[in-house]
Amino acid sequence: MTDxxxxxxxxxxxxxxxxxxxxxxxxxxxxxxxxxxxxxxWSIFDNTVANLARSGTAxxxxxxxxxxxxxxxxxxxxxxxxxTYGRAILVGFLNTILVAFFGIITATxxxxxxxxxxxxxxxxxxxxxTVYVEVFRNIPVLLIIFFWYKGxxxxxxxVRDSLKLPLGMVLNNRGLAxxxxxxxxxxxxxxxxxxxxxxxxxxxxxxxxxxxMRTGQQFHTIWAAIGLIVGLPVLAFLAVGAPLTFDFPIAGxxxxxxGSVIAPEFVALYLALSFYTASFIAETIxxxxxxxxxxQSEAAAALGLQPSTTTRLVVVPQAMRVxxxxxxxxxxxxxxxxSLGIAVGFPELVATGGTTMNQTGQAIEVVSIWLVVxxxxxxxxxxxxxxxxxxxxxxxx
Amino acid sequence: MNxxxxxxxxxxxxxxxxAPLSTRSASGWIRTNLLATPKDAALTILAVALxxxxxxxxxxxxxxxxxxxGTDRSFCTTAVQGGIKPNGWSGxxxxxxxxxxxxxxxxxxxxxxxxxxxxxxxxxxxxxxxALMPKLPRKGLNALLLFVGLPILAFFLxxxxxxxxxxxxxxxxxxxxxxxILSFVGIAVSxxxxxxxxxxRRSTMPxxxxxxxxxxxxxxxxxxxxVLFMANVMLPLFLPTGWTIDNFLxxxxxxxxxxxxxxxxxxxxxxxxxxxxxxxxxxxxxxxYWQKIRLIIMPQALxxxxxxxxxxxxxxxxxxxxxxxxxxxxxxxxxxxxxxxxTWISPVTPITGLIFAGFIFWLFCFGMSRxxxxxxxxxxxxxxx
Numbered sequence: 001m002t003d004x005x006x007x008x009x010x011x012x013x014x015x016x017x018x019x020x021x022x023x024x025x026x027x028x029x030x031x032x033x034x035x036x037x038x039x040x041x042w043s044i045f046d047n048t049v050a051n052l053a054r055s056g057t058a059x060x061x062x063x064x065x066x067x068x069x070x071x072x073x074x075x076x077x078x079x080x081x082x083x084t085y086g087r088a089i090l091v092g093f094l095n096t097i098l099v100a101f102f103g104i105i106t107a108t109x110x111x112x113x114x115x116x117x118x119x120x121x122x123x124x125x126x127x128x129x130t131v132y133v134e135v136f137r138n139i140p141v142l143l144i145i146f147f148w149y150k151g152x153x154x155x156x157x158x159v160r161d162s163l164k165l166p167l168g169m170v171l172n173n174r175g176l177a178x179x180x181x182x183x184x185x186x187x188x189x190x191x192x193x194x195x196x197x198x199x200x201x202x203x204x205x206x207x208x209x210x211x212x213m214r215t216g217q218q219f220h221t222i223w224a225a226i227g228l229i230v231g232l233p234v235l236a237f238l239a240v241g242a243p244l245t246f247d248f249p250i251a252g253x254x255x256x257x258x259g260s261v262i263a264p265e266f267v268a269l270y271l272a273l274s275f276y277t278a279s280f281i282a283e284t285i286x287x288x289x290x291x292x293x294x295x296q297s298e299a300a301a302a303l304g305l306q307p308s309t310t311t312r313l314v315v316v317p318q319a320m321r322v323x324x325x326x327x328x329x330x331x332x333x334x335x336x337x338x339s340l341g342i343a344v345g346f347p348e349l350v351a352t353g354g355t356t357m358n359q360t361g362q363a364i365e366v367v368s369i370w371l372v373v374x375x376x377x378x379x380x381x382x383x384x385x386x387x388x389x390x391x392x393x394x395x396x397x
Numbered sequence: 398m399n400x401x402x403x404x405x406x407x408x409x410x411x412x413x414x415x416a417p418l419s420t421r422s423a424s425g426w427i428r429t430n431l432l433a434t435p436k437d438a439a440l441t442i443l444a445v446a447l448x449x450x451x452x453x454x455x456x457x458x459x460x461x462x463x464x465x466x467g468t469d470r471s472f473c474t475t476a477v478q479g480g481i482k483p484n485g486w487s488g489x490x491x492x493x494x495x496x497x498x499x500x501x502x503x504x505x506x507x508x509x510x511x512x513x514x515x516x517x518x519x520x521x522x523x524x525x526x527x528a529l530m531p532k533l534p535r536k537g538l539n540a541l542l543l544f545v546g547l548p549i550l551a552f553f554l555x556x557x558x559x560x561x562x563x564x565x566x567x568x569x570x571x572x573x574x575x576x577x578i579l580s581f582v583g584i585a586v587s588x589x590x591x592x593x594x595x596x597x598r599r600s601t602m603p604x605x606x607x608x609x610x611x612x613x614x615x616x617x618x619x620x621x622x623x624v625l626f627m628a629n630v631m632l633p634l635f636l637p638t639g640w641t642i643d644n645f646l647x648x649x650x651x652x653x654x655x656x657x658x659x660x661x662x663x664x665x666x667x668x669x670x671x672x673x674x675x676x677x678x679x680x681x682x683x684x685x686y687w688q689k690i691r692l693i694i695m696p697q698a699l700x701x702x703x704x705x706x707x708x709x710x711x712x713x714x715x716x717x718x719x720x721x722x723x724x725x726x727x728x729x730x731x732x733x734x735x736x737x738x739x740t741w742i743s744p745v746t747p748i749t750g751l752i753f754a755g756f757i758f759w760l761f762c763f764g765m766s767r768x769x770x771x772x773x774x775x776x777x778x779x780x781x782x
Binding site for chain 1: 430431433437440441444445447448601602603604605608614615617618619620621622623626627630631633634635636637638711715716718719721722729733736744747748751752754755758759762763766
């Protein structure tokens with residue numbers, strides 16, 4: 001074998017051969033790109049510094065320690081208008097996580113039902129589920145949020161005409177108020193009992209699997225798990241003398257006192273995100289289940305597995321491989337769409353950050369906080385899902 | 398050969414018998430599709446109960462009880478609220494939509510000048526319809542007119558200030574017109590930029606690859622509303638002192654940047670599906686990089702990802718509604734603006750307006766998804782020959 005580069009003496013290379021050398025070209029284009037990007041970046045930086053100096057805005061994150069001075073309707077941690085901007089943004093972040101968490105659970109549940117429903121042999125069910133998907137998938141999520149907020153929730157009665165619901169709950173246009181549990185001193189045993197129950201469940205599951213491997217006998221771990229996880233905390237609760245009282249909400253003429261309140265903004269955002277994302281999740285589920293070859297369930301039937309066992313052990317694990325990657329991106333979409341809470345005044349990250357930005361004029365800093373937070377959420381979720389995906393992936397020999 | 402006729406072979410065929418009654422009659426269909434198992438029967442009863450509970454009320458509210466004609470809020474309010482309807486009445490207020498229809502379409506565009514957006518719309522339809530029909534020839538010229546010629550002409554027609562046309566500033570633009578302009582420009586910009594970004598991400602040059610990956614992942618990792626805020630507050634800071642940038646243009650930049658990043662990932666999916674032999678074959682023919690991409694790779698890659706591209710368009714079209722948060726009056730924004738209008742304020746106005754806006758959005762998105770399904774089938778038969 002002869003190598004051209006080795007034969008051709010280096011002094012014989014003409015300028016032309018350098019111009020057409022892909023390696024040299026690649027280096028040239030990369031340097032050119034870098035120069036252009038740096039030049040643009042430098043001019044942007046220069047302009048920004050000049051513009052900020054002209055408007056007299058100090059850059060830096062010092063403003064986070066300043067007094068916020070605005071109220072936030074819903075907060076998971078202590079917050080008042082005397083708190084700092086940093087705390088206001090933290091409250092927003094926690095609210096984003098809260099609505100994303102509950103939204104993801106509900107959207108997954110609805111999405112699973114609708115997705116499986118679309119594959120049903122029952123014509124009416126399949127058609128109803130198709131209508132659901134086609135309606136919600138083709139409408140902007142912002143419109144659905146407004147629909148819940150303006151259309152449905154704002155038609156609720158005023159505080160003095162509150163609807164009394166069972167279990168001491170009260171419904172009016174300030175939201176759904178429900179009795180707030182007040183725990184006694186000895187209540188710490190309950191989470192401890194729950195923790196013990198979870199650990200015990202793992203041990204039981206491992207023992208059951210080992211026994212099935214050894215003897216072929218099955219053990220219904222699920223019932224043991226439910227018994228442990230529900231039973232142990234309840235026993236602990238009763239053992240320490242039921243240290244629980246309730247703070248009931250009381251509807252006054254204009255305001256509610258006592259109890260905990262779920263704000264209508266939260267409900268509108270939560271329901272809209274759940275219903276909207278569920279339509280996408282349903283399509284993901286349907287595609288995943290259809291991707292499992294029919295031969296798989298037929299083979300399982302030939303082995304004598306029950307239909308429910310077939311679904312649990314043969315179809316679902318294989319469908320999950322197809323479902324997980326798009327499902328992850330739907331979860332991320334839901335989390336990102338929770339930023340639309342700003343449109344109905346739900347104080348999530350973008351809303352509290354936006355207020356901070358308007359009050360302090362620290363646009364670049366606030367936007368950078370948004371970028372860092374959302375990118376961290378995205379990267380964390382992707383890393384977790386990649387790990388999960390690798391665990392579920394087909395093991396090829 | 399044995400020529401003797403075999404007596405037991407039938408000489409003429411029996412006419413086909415119709416399918417058994419249990420599969421072709423209505424009751425048979427109901428039995429197999431609705432009542433196959435006890436579980437199915439229970440589900441069917443549940444679904445019918447749901448329909449019986451919800452549908453008549455909805456139809457009644459939307460059409461029967463609805464106020465179809467009227468000039469102000471009194472037509473959509475009950476006597477207690479100061480209107481002409483009997484107490485306890487509730488129904489859609491289509492009179493509101495009818496009265497404000499022009500505004501929902503054009504925003505606050507001057508009434509005497511509304512022939513201009515209408516002309517643009519007619520031109521748009523005349524160029525779009527032939528572009529969407531696969532059988533018609535001259536796709537290149539058509540695309541050139543649609544994506545280059547029309548936007549330039551539309552800008553001068555809508556904005557005015559030249560050829561004796563009255564100047565109409567962008568804050569006066571609104572309604573469906575703004576929604577369509579934003580999404581059309583987003584589509585027209587995002588496709589070429591997305592292709593370049595996808596090529597950059599697959600490039601062997603590390604500097605270009607890193608730049609493209611960073612751009613795509615950062616934009617895809619954050620919500621559109623933060624990108625719009627960025628375009629709205631930070632773009633003016635980035636420009637040299639004294640330059641100003643139109644609010645409408647800021648939103649356009651934000652939407653285009655956002656759509657490009659998503660489009661890049663869709664195109665990358667197509668690029669990855671092209672077998673390596675295609676790249677190597679093009680190289681061995683002596684084609685340059687751009688010839689290879691233009692003549693061999695892109696035609697195949699784009700064909701593969703047409704559903705993904707249309708899905709991005711649908712997403713973009715829905716996402717343009719977010720500009721209402723940064724103070725622009727697209728279809729959703731203008732509908733919302735009218736909720737506070739004292740002429741029409743009533744308990745049923747907001748929900749009627751939202752249903753109308755939702756229906757318009759749905760019509761466009763559903764149309765696009767149907768077209769994508771049609772194209773998929775059309776191109777599929779081509780591949781299978």
